[in-house]
Amino acid sequence: MNIDFSFFRNAHVLIAGDLMLDRYWHGSTSRISPEAPIPVVAVNQQEARPGGAANVALNIAALGAKALLTGIVGDDPAGAELTGILNDAGVEPLLTQNAGFSTITKLRIISQHQQLIRADFEATCGDELIDDMTSRVRSALASADVLLLSDYAKGALRQCPTLIDEARKAGKPVLIDPKGNDFSRYRGATLLTPNLSEFEGVAGKCADEAEMVERAKAMIAELALDALLITRSEKGMSLITADGEHHHYPAHAREVFDVTGAGDTVISTLAVGLAAGCDLQTSVILANHAASIVVGKLGTAVVTTPELKKSIEHDDELEGGILSKEQLVAAVRDARHYGQRVVFTNGCFDILHAGHVAYLQEARRRGDKLVVAVNDDDSVTRLKGPGRPVNKVDNRMAVLAGLKAVDWVTSFSEDTPIPLLEAVKPDVLVKGGDYTIDQVVGAEVVRAYGGEVEVLNVEAGLSTTATIKYIREHS
Numbered sequence: 194m195n196i197d198f199s200f201f202r203n204a205h206v207l208i209a210g211d212l213m214l215d216r217y218w219h220g221s222t223s224r225i226s227p228e229a230p231i232p233v234v235a236v237n238q239q240e241a242r243p244g245g246a247a248n249v250a251l252n253i254a255a256l257g258a259k260a261l262l263t264g265i266v267g268d269d270p271a272g273a274e275l276t277g278i279l280n281d282a283g284v285e286p287l288l289t290q291n292a293g294f295s296t297i298t299k300l301r302i303i304s305q306h307q308q309l310i311r312a313d314f315e316a317t318c319g320d321e322l323i324d325d326m327t328s329r330v331r332s333a334l335a336s337a338d339v340l341l342l343s344d345y346a347k348g349a350l351r352q353c354p355t356l357i358d359e360a361r362k363a364g365k366p367v368l369i370d371p372k373g374n375d376f377s378r379y380r381g382a383t384l385l386t387p388n389l390s391e392f393e394g395v396a397g398k399c400a401d402e403a404e405m406v407e408r409a410k411a412m413i414a415e416l417a418l419d420a421l422l423i424t425r426s427e428k429g430m431s432l433i434t435a436d437g438e439h440h441h442y443p444a445h446a447r448e449v450f451d452v453t454g455a456g457d458t459v460i461s462t463l464a465v466g467l468a469a470g471c472d473l474q475t476s477v478i479l480a481n482h483a484a485s486i487v488v489g490k491l492g493t494a495v496v497t498t499p500e501l502k503k504s505i506e507h508d509d510e511l512e513g514g515i516l517s518k519e520q521l522v523a524a525v526r527d528a529r530h531y532g533q534r535v536v537f538t539n540g541c542f543d544i545l546h547a548g549h550v551a552y553l554q555e556a557r558r559r560g561d562k563l564v565v566a567v568n569d570d571d572s573v574t575r576l577k578g579p580g581r582p583v584n585k586v587d588n589r590m591a592v593l594a595g596l597k598a599v600d601w602v603t604s605f606s607e608d609t610p611i612p613l614l615e616a617v618k619p620d621v622l623v624k625g626g627d628y629t630i631d632q633v634v635g636a637e638v639v640r641a642y643g644g645e646v647e648v649l650n651v652e653a654g655l656s657t658t659a660t661i662k663y664i665r666e667h668s
Contacts, residue, residue: 196475196505198498204258204468206461209330210246210343210350210370212264212288213297214275217242222304234304243278244299245457246343248495249370252461252483253341254283255495258468261337263329265289265318265349271296287333289325294318297347318348327352334363338468341460342382346372353378366419366467370460376416384420384473386460392423402431402441409433422477424459424484432477440474441523442481458487458496479505514594514602518616521564521603525617534560537619539610541573542589543582548651550596555649556623557598565593566613569606576608609634620644625651 220236243251246264253260262279266272268290275296279286295316302309326349334340340360344350353369358381360367366383376395379385387395392405396412399405409421413435420434429444462483466476482504483496516524525535536559542549557563567590573582582589590602605613614622614635622639628648630636636646 196471196479196502198257198502200469201257201465201498204256204465205261205336205338206253206258206341206464206468207261207263207330207333207337207339207365208246208250208253208341208343209263209326209356210249210341211297211345211347212247212262212266212275212349213244213299213345213347214271215242215244215248216240216298216300218300218302220302220304222309232304232309234302234309236302241274241278243275243282243284245297245345245347246349247275247279247284248457249341249343249461250279250284251282252458252495253465255497256462256465256501257498258465260284261287261333263287263289263326263333265291265294265322265326267294267296267316268292269296271298287329289322289329291318291322294322315347320351323349323351327355330356331359334360334365337365339464340365340367341464342367342369343457343460344370344372354380357381368460368464368467370456376412379418380416382416382418384422384463385416385418386422386424386456386463388424388456389426389428392421405431406433406439409439410437420473422459422463422480424456430459430477430481430484432474434473440477440526442477443520443523444481444485455484455488458483462496462501515590516601516603518603518605518613521601522616524601525562525564525619528562533562534621535562535564535617535619536560536621536623537564537566537610537614537617538623538625539566539568539605539613541568541577541582542593543573543577543584545589545592550598552625552649552651553593553596554598556625557600559621559623559647562600563598564601564603564617564619565599566610567593567602567604569604572606572608611635611638614638618642618644622646623649625649 217240218236219238220234222232222234224233226233250260250262262284266275266288272290276286298314300312342350342353342356357367361381369379369382369385371379371385371387371391374394393399396408399408410433413421420432423431425431427444430442431439433439459480462480463476466479483501486496486500486504528535536556538556567586569586570582586604590604593599594602615638622635622644624633630646630648633646633648639646
C-alpha cells in the first residue's frame with residue numbers, strides 16, 4: 194500500500210464539537226479504606242489531556258495536518274489549561290470562552306493500569322454560546338478541506354443541521370462521530386462513524402452481518418448520507434456506501450489495552466486521509482490501522498504519522514502468506530482497489546521441484562499478485578490415489594508461501610477449484626501442461642466474467658509423480 198504521508202501536511206481539518214479536559218490521577222494501591230470497601234490510592238502522578246473534540250483535534254495535529262478547533266470552554270483554570278495544551282500540540286484553537294460556563298472535566302483515578310473510578314464535572318451551554326461557535330465554524334469553512342463534527346451529547350452541536358448545511362453548500366465533506374438514539378439531525382452528512390452499539394441503538398439489533406449491511410443501506414437512504422463506517426471492536430470496521438457497496442476491514446490490533454478515545458482516532462485519521470486527497474477506502478484502511486495502534490495505549494492517546502507508516506509497512510510485510518477463503522477474497526478486493534492484476538493457479542504441489550518454481554515464476558509475470566490454491570489432503574487422495582499426498586496440506590502451503598513469486602496461498606477441499614474461482618474472480622487463470630484452454634478446469638467460469646485463461650509450458654522431465662517413483666524404487 195503506497196501512501197505519500199507528506200501530503201498530510203497539506204490537509205486542513207476544521208473540528209467542531211464538545212470540548213473536555215481529561216484528568217488522570219495515578220497512584221499505588223496497597224490497602225482498603227476503613228470507611229468503605231474501596232481501595233485507597235496514594236496519588237503520585239497527575240496529568241491532563243484534551244478530551245472529546247479536543248482529542249480529535251490533537252489526533253489530527255499528531256498526524257501532521259492542520260487542525261482548527263471550535264468549541265466552548267469556560268473562563269476558568271481548566272479552560273486555560275486545555276487551551277494551553279492545544280496550543281503546545283500545534284492545534285489552532287478558535288474557541289468560544291465564557292465566564293458563566295464551566296469547562297467540562299473528567300477525572301479518572303488509576304492504579305496499576307486499572308481505572309478505578311471516573312468523576313465527571315459538566316455544565317450546560319446557553320444558546321448564545323452555541324450561536325457564537327456556529328459563527329466561528331462558518332467563518333473558518335472556506336479554508337478547510339473537511340468539517341469534522343465530534344458529538345459527545347454535551348450540547349455544543351445543538352445546531353448540527355445548520356453546520357452540515359453550511360458545509361455542504363461550501364462543498365466541504367462533513368464527517369460526524371454521532372451520539373444518541375436520533376440520527377435524523379445528521380441528515381445530509383457525508384459520513385457517520387457510529388460503533389456497532391450506537392448503530393444498533395438507532396437501526397435495531399442485527400442478527401448477522403448481512404442484516405447489519407441492509408439496515409445500514411436503509412439508514413443511508415433515509416438520512417441522505419454518502420456512507421456509514423461502523424466500527425465493530427475486535428471484528429474491525431464495515432464501510433457501507435450509498436451506491437450499495439460494502440467492505441469489511443478486519444481488526445489489526447494484537448493487544449487491546451484501552452479503547453478510550455479509539456473512536457476519536459478513527460474519525461481523525463479518516464478526516465486527514467480525505468483532506469490529504471486519499472479516496473474513501475484508502476482513508477478507512479488508514480483509520481483501521483490507527484485504531485489498532487491507539488487501543489494499545491492507556492487513556493485518550495494519539496497516533497503519529499511514523500507510527501501509522503510503520504503499521505502500514507508491517508502489514509505489507511505480512512500481506513503475503515496463507516489465507517482462508519474469506520481473507521483471500523478481502524485481499525483480492527483490496528488489490529483491485531489499487532488497480533492490481535490478480536493471477537490464479539491451482540494444484541496439489543505435493544513435492545515441490547524446480548519445474549514448479551519456474552512455472553510459478555512465469556505465472557507471476559502475468560500480473561501483480563499470484564494466488565496459489567492447493568488441494569487439501571482428502572482431495573489429493575481422491576485425485577492421486579492411496580499414499581498421496583506425501584506432505585500434509587499445511588506443509589505444502591508453508592513451502593509455497595515461502596516462494597518469492599507467490600503472494601497468497603489457500604486450500605480447497607473440493608475436487609475442482611471452481612467454487613473458489615467463483616468467489617475470488619481472478620483476472621487470469623493459469624495452468625501448466627499440455628492442456629488446451631477449453632480443457633482447463635474453471636476456464637468457462639473465468640471467461641464468463643471477462644477474465645483470461647492461459648496455459649503455460651512446464652519444464653519437461655520434472656514431475657512429483659516421477660520423483661516419488663524414483664524414491665520408492667531406490668529406497
